[in-house]
Amino acid sequence: MTAVEWTVQAGPVLLDVRLLPWFLVRAPGHPIELVDALSSARLLDMADELIVMERALNTHEREFLDEHWPALRRVAKSDPERAPAPFRELLRAYRRIESGDPLDDRANRALTAAGVTRWAEEWNLLLGRRDTARTKAAQELAAASSDAYRQVARAFDEPSLRHAVFLSNPGFYRNALASGPLTDRLGNGAGPPRAARRRLATAHRYLRRFTTRCETVAFSGPTLFGRFSPDQAEPLHVGRPGPPRVSVEASVWAVDLLERHLTSITPLAGRRAWRDPTFRRLPGKDILERTVDGRRLKVPADLLQLWEGADGRPLGEIARDAGIGEEALLDALRRLSRLLTVSGHRSAATELHALDALAAADRPDGPATALRSVRNVYAAEPWPARADRHTAAEEVIAGLGERPDLEGRHYADREVFHEDWSSPYSERVTIGGPALDGLRRALDAVLPMTYLAALLAREDAREVVRYALRGEGAPLARLAAAALEPQWPRVERMRAALAGLVRDGHAAGGVAALTSQDVADAVADLWELVPEADRADPCLPSPDLMAVGEDLATATWVLAELHDDCSSVFGGLERTVHSRPDLLWREFEDAVRDLVPAETMATIVSRRRSAHVTPELPGASIELSGLSARPRAETVPIGEVTVPPDATTAIVRGAPRRLYPGDLSSPLHRALALPALTPLTVEIGAHTPRITIDGVVVQRARWRVRHPGTPAAEAVERWAAMHRLRVEHGLPRRVFVRHPAEPKPLYIDFADPLGVDDLARMREGELVITEMLPGPEELWWRVDGRAQCAELRLGCLISARTKGPHDDSRA
Template identity: 30%
Template sequence: MTGTGGAVDGWFPRPVRRAGATWQLYCLPYAGASASAFRRWPAAFGAEVEVVPVKLPGREGRYAEPLTLDPVAMADAIVADAGPRFALYGHSLGARLGYEVTRVLVERGDRLPERLFVAAGRPPDERGDGPLDNIAGLPRDQLVARVVAAGGMPAELLDAPDLIDLLLPVLRADLAWLEAYRYEPRPPLPVRVTTFAGESDVAVPPGQLAGWQRHTDAGLRAHRVPGGHFFLHDTLDRLAALIRADLHTARTGGMPSHAAPRRPAGHRVPLGETGWSVWRDALLRGTGFPAAGLDRFAAPDLAATADPLIKLDPQRAVTDAGFVAAYQQAVERGSQVAAELAADPLLREAVGWQNRNALTGLDHLLPGRGTGRPSKRRERETALIRYWQRYCGKNDTIGFFGPTCWVTVDPELPEVAVVEPGSGLTRRRRVHYETWALDAYAQRLADDPATRRWLPVVVSPEIHWDGRLAYRPAQPPVPLSAAAAAVLSAADGRPAVEVVAELSTAPESALRRDEDGYLLLDGLVRQGLLRWGADLPLHPDAESVLRLRIAAIGAEPERSAAQRGLDRLDAARDAVAAAAGDPDALRDALGALAETFEAVTGQPAQRRAGQTYAGRALCYEDTDRDLSVVFGRPLQDELAGPLDILLRAARWLTVALADAYGQALHELYRELAAEPGPVRLSDLWYLAQGPLWGGGDRPVDAVAAQFAARWAGLFGATGDGPVQRSAAELAPAVAAAFPAEAPGWSAGFVHSPDLQICATDVAALRRGDYRVVLGEMHVAWPTFDCAVFTEWHRDADALRTALAADLGPGRVRLLYPPDWPRHTGRVAHSLADADDVHLGVAPGPVAGIGGHVPASGMLVEERDGALVATDPAGRQRPLVEVFSALLAMHAVDGFKLLAPAEHTARLSIDRLVVSRETWRTTVDRSGLAAARGDAARYLAVRRWRAELGLPERVYVKVDTEIKPFFVDLTSPQYAVALCNAARGARTRAGRDVPVTVTEMLPTPDECWVPDAAGQRYFSELRLQITDAEAIDG
């Protein structure tokens, strides 16, 4: 054998070794194939990876040798040929060979591959009964038909019988080797395994690769790629990109624990000399309507007329002739603006997306439609204003009126920013179903017993069973019959028909008829132990999952009927997408979709009527802004000092919350530990909802108060005017006020601040004439991990790799139940790593989600004074990591620099405004709810403004509403809207409802994000910042 240049005993068809390659990737083919199966691979991998196909005996230049598959001989050849770093890829049969080759190398203590890539292959301890299993002995034509149907042979070969006869002996020999293979239990491989599954592979469905977890103790990463069993040909670019990324991860080093995350290469850059680092990718969220639109209803002349009257008796003031004339003139002018906006096609399209029925109200505002009661018109104008202020002034990411824009942070760029608007507002638009709509159709399918039998059966994610007992959160264990226990063991996400067939032949199940099996499944579903249906994930991928579920229906006419219904929905949804830019066509298309939906599901076409941020409609549109922005070194240097101050405080906040809730959880643990038996996480989780979300004194409230008190100590007496401090001045005191060397939990390594840059235009920004305002600090929250954003990123897998690098493997992620507040598929986490653990705490979709652990299966115990949670596989985690998703929610809410007060001044660190000027009152004290008549309401607003010393343009947050809204205090239309909000809050919740007012910063004339026409838009820059100092320390 030789290890240089040419082949090793004919095993490798490589004339010369690729110079400069870091890796050799040895590729083992599927049954009946040889090295030529990988002939297109070298060009897809670039210079860093040398693809080395393995030539197996008895084929392609080795025809004189026996058709044998000898893993020992393969291992000898690979090790003799390999350079310092190598990996194995095996497809189908090759996956089994790759495992055996690696096992040989392990057992003799030889050099090991750094990765074992297994594709379309079951774990070695599992046998299958798919269309390509147990077919080696089939007659010639049947065997060929099976392989052709699976995509393993071109159909054209059916016309070349001589060629088939040449290939068949190789295929039969390979298949016979697989059928004769018997697994011998051995320890897991000390090699990281990465699996690839074809999304539509019926021979080895994706779920069957999950068992590879049992065969490695070095970590498992799982990928799904488009295609069937032989996806290595059709999706080569995607497959190669994933393999290259995995090998790059291996090259940059391992990541053994949360205590020592790997320092990533390339995806972030230093934030000055602070020890923090900023991700190169960033988000620029912005509005879809120009900022100047907020001034359309302004009436400064009316305000000037009204203000001298506010100290008079209200009855006298409201009848003042000059005021009455000015008020009427301003109202008419505002009504004219409302009529113009009601006819604006873009506004009508935006409103149509959010509330199709609201278009009827806009119709009544159109020019020439002024009949009817004045009060009804004012009501419609108020509704229009609420939409308008949101579209012009709120940086929500939704539709074309809130497009996503990925931007770049480049420390090599010597300018503040380079900004290039495209030709239009948006670059791309996509329409997705809401997950609940797909669930409704899936439920309609499941209502048919014949169809339901082909849908997955899976144990509910919060349920753990052990022997003859099933454990549920906060409830007594459920005794299981032998048959029920057998069902739970078999319910692994396969269709019910497969589970029942298996149980009918299993002696321990005691089931002999299929119908008995289905009745048992149904009973366990009613008990809450099983889920039986499409079980669609709460994610934009739900649509593709539903398609796979329908494709897996193995009976007719059920499958065709299910597909026809989905095709009808698709046609209606596609018509909605095609209506982009035409509000009338959109209204008709949305109406047609609603009719189709109700026809095929029997369900109403809207849910949660009246709620906001609830995913109420059947579908939604998201878009990508047509804008290119690169932020350079000057902006980073300007922000480094102030952000360092804030980020150090954020680090301390995570530690304080971890300590406070650690103590609270300890107390609850001691209560549970006093009872007989182990303490299950599900029971502790249930009790913990009190200190987490209850109405009494909570740990987060004490921590937040302490956080604000420490900030007050830093800034000193604030007084009434703006407070300005420098980062250099505050830095020594921050170290003493917020001492923390590392975050309180693993996700605390990453924070996401929202920054609003105030500049009159791009030219002002580029010459350094700007200031920055902190919008929100998402503490311990990697906000890029959100489907609505990652859909538009050029390489979401790179984001996933980067996040795993920063936060470490095995993160605990919460499996959110479907009714979790404001959590929809659109905003679902989208960067989960294969090593992440999904914690089941309540019923919810779980089929197809690998690595989930039921809370009822985790045991909590005290070790060395700290609480740890142990899952059924014996893996331990600090309890704070298990609760980290909930603690992060409190960290975001707890990052308030100032304690609530009637007035707090604007606070700035250098050029960063860290807290806007704010006023607080109540509905009753404002007097806004008591005013009667629109003119009187306007005077009440002006009086209130003068009493508090408010600017003319503000944001108002009434505690009965989710979000603040913009108010121009000079406008009679906005005055009516504000008073209506106050009156509604008093009606719903009483006179003491808090009202918070915040200065508007930036203002419309401080917006710099441009379009091609020169119009400017509100925006906020969302950064993702990593605690590199804590990682390296």
């Protein structure tokens, strides 16, 4: 695996960076033009005009309330005889003004008598202009909304979008799309009927997500592997398309159902048994301790031998070794029911082809065999013919009994199958030297800052764990179950130092333009918070970078996300549609072994929840809630692992080991793991400008805004309320919005009337808003001439060393 290598300085440390040659181009698979077509520039201009008029009216109102009314009220109440008009008449005019009503003749006479004739005339004039603008805006809003509904309906005439909805939500596909085109439901009136509007609103949400988001666990969007080619003169080369590869696997809950089925048909002696990994035997005693809470159980010698032999072998074999006969086995299992997992078949947490293994263990006419057959036909069928096969898959599952309650399940594990497929351009895209130069500069800006933040976070986490240990070692499982309150004082000091840079005069034109030297100087003293022995440690981050501009050689790079573990790029679900998946993973494993000795490392194996797989990396596998795929000699139950008082490693069979990051952020995991590089969010208040380091965007502009809730009944008022919010906070036209009730950020184009209405209908709560960058006109990935949002997910292996007197910071 030939990598691109160079060195960058991070304070007193040199980071030797290996940018691995394979990367993922993560694009949603649908052109941005589909959602951009919903916008109305005219409507956006009318919103701005209306708000200008509203502000002029509000200013005029304040003039009366603050300047004229106090004097009029004082004179009218203190000396009615000298008052220019009866107080009740002035009060009546005041109330009309306060409620935003025009002044009638009676009110005008009172104000004329009071000497504010010109103000009153201007009030009615401004009010009339505002109302006229509002009426025109309401008409334009209705027309633009009707047009947007039509555009949404037409967009879903595209088979690829219908397929994407099917993958995400087969129920909605069947109810809304399978019976015919959405355009048939638009009706003949000015807008679609109410029932159709609800379906179109849901389709509109899908359209926004499918054209703008690069999902971590994709519902749609092909997998596209690319390679770096440093000697290539072209910044980007896209070869001729080829046939896609399709991978379809059973969901986690479907695998669970099939495993229970196999258990039910497997004779007792043929079922396999595993010890509960949270228990351990106390040395020299017939006592098992549940390490989560220290509870101890005295166990008879024969049962203890049965428990210790439960390493995944058949029960009959384990029972014979323990001297337990077939008749006594059932009673023994009852007595050990809380200490064992017994199954006819159990899939490893990292198994990528569980359905094949289940079918191999099933009867020829069994449900696992039937589901595999359906899956094979499903995967071979073109869209939309495969939709019918999905119904057949659901029928197989229904034959196992009641479908489980999927409420609370991971959002990407609610259907029978996970489906992934490769782009026709996968393994046909190469990025050459001119673009690589820009990528190197981007990583040079990102890595030093995030590496120090990772070290500080680890020190903070170790302090939390040390406090819980109180000077004594403890079982890892007990600490994992404890409520360790995160405390990040060192990280907060770094965040404050960077916020100071942004706040103190570096922001101009909406951008806080920093240099690497600015950042290095601001955080230099924070290196003293990391023990010298812990400053140089390897890590394996996975940056997601986006490019602003059509030419990758000259584009501005944006840090979209930063994951602390790049192993899923090479060993996750996407690997299944690579032409040489085993070689891809084997080369990555070898590179990791070169980075850090396997005998010093360990992976925590937890139960899989979705299509996403975090692979088992070289070293020991510590089983927590999931089953390792490694030979039993290379695994260890978590109950046998302890954490020493210094909280720097896990003790596995008497030897210290560190954990791989694995995208886990708990203080315990951070304390015991290699440095976990993740984004360091900086905020300086309600609005934080875009932050760049050496021209690289390390954080998009962001806002914290309170959503007022209680949406108005009138569409035009809901629309106007959101535009007031936009103008008040200086929001750009296109943003992503996070709301506490929404699991994912929502794309909002303020020129899209349907998107604005969706935003208006949200409940009250704090919105975290970020600018869309790059925008639709700044995209580089143009498949068949149609621009798509796209990011590069990279794999980096970084070794660190203390800088010597003769070291250069670059190579």
